[in-house]
Amino acid sequence: MEFRLLGTVCVDTLTGPLPLGPAKRRSLLAALLLRANTPVSMARLTDCLWDDDPPLHARTVIQGHVSRLRVLLTGADAEAYGVELATLGDAYVLRAPETLLDSQRFEELLMLAREQRSPADSVLMLKEALSLWQGPALTGTYASAPLQAAAQALEESRLATVEQLARAYAVLGEHHRAAAVLRAEADAHPMRESLAAALMTALYRSGRQSEALDRFHRTRRMLADELGIDPGRELADAYAQILRGDPEPVDARPPGYPAQGRPGAGRRP
Structure with a gap:
């Protein structure tokens, strides 16, 4: 049962x-x-x-x-x-x-x-x-x-x-998989900024920078048209990271995970 x-x-x-x-x-x-x-x-x-x-x-x-x-x-x-x-x-x-x-x-x-x-x-x-x-x-x-x-x-x-x-x-390092699980949810919840930011980062880390930037602009326009607001910090930071070409995502590691998933490893300087 x-x-x-x-x-x-x-x-x-x-x-x-x-x-x-x-x-x-x-x-x-x-x-x-x-x-x-x-x-x-x-x-x-x-x-x-x-x-x-x-x-x-x-x-x-x-x-x-x-x-x-x-x-x-x-x-x-x-x-x-x-x-x-x-x-x-x-x-x-x-x-x-x-x-x-x-x-x-x-x-x-x-x-x-x-x-x-x-x-x-x-x-x-x-x-x-x-x-x-x-x-x-x-x-x-x-x-x-x-x-x-x-x-x-x-x-x-x-x-x-x-x-x-x-x-x-x-x-x-499986950013293509991250993008795959995020895309459908970001499409279904287009004004959920955390989803959009995560998808942007995953796309960028997968080598699809133009798609990542397009996602930002689509979300920004929707937030302005539907809610009359600008992107929040999380979405803006993801956008800035892509423009800077940062090698690391904004927050790739969940709390408690060592770098690259190796036990005992710390963050890279």
Whole structure:
């Protein structure tokens, strides 16, 4: 059994995904999974399912969805996996081992990646973490403010992981790989300056200076047209580095990595 939040919210079993039914039930499950092993109040669940305009019978609707989820979990032999949907006063708690939740495994892999001395090992763990994503987080749920905020936080973590993977590739000197993982995200998030700056550096270090400069000017124009602002320091510094022809990227080494990924090595003077 596996609970998924990094994509369409679902419960995978040996015989396939459970038929969760309507978006409200999927949203209820998501709200419980986002705080797995912690009681979630009826008020919080109501906010997740209806925002500021819940129906008069919201409590009854939630109780009905909880009842149906229990039936589904029981039919999938959830108890054998250590999974239980329990009632605690005016709250519900979904008890489950963290290993069954994709978002928890994602965070665990990120933590392990940060602990590695070898950038090659970090690359493997970061790629495995990103492979858990099967689409935008919390897909298929009601677009309430609490769930949208949670989805945005998860997406921010994913984008930060992509940037971390690119930095690990840079340490290995694999700048073409760094550019490859950054390009799609920079295109999808054209005003995220950290992505644009990282892509510019990767392109420049790959010998594609004209593409790097073009990315800067495209981003600068978009920031001016859409937000009325100039590039921030990170983007401006990346641009200046390229114009100077600096041999090193602005920040190629993630914190804690020795130079060129060699244990015990320091930065070059």
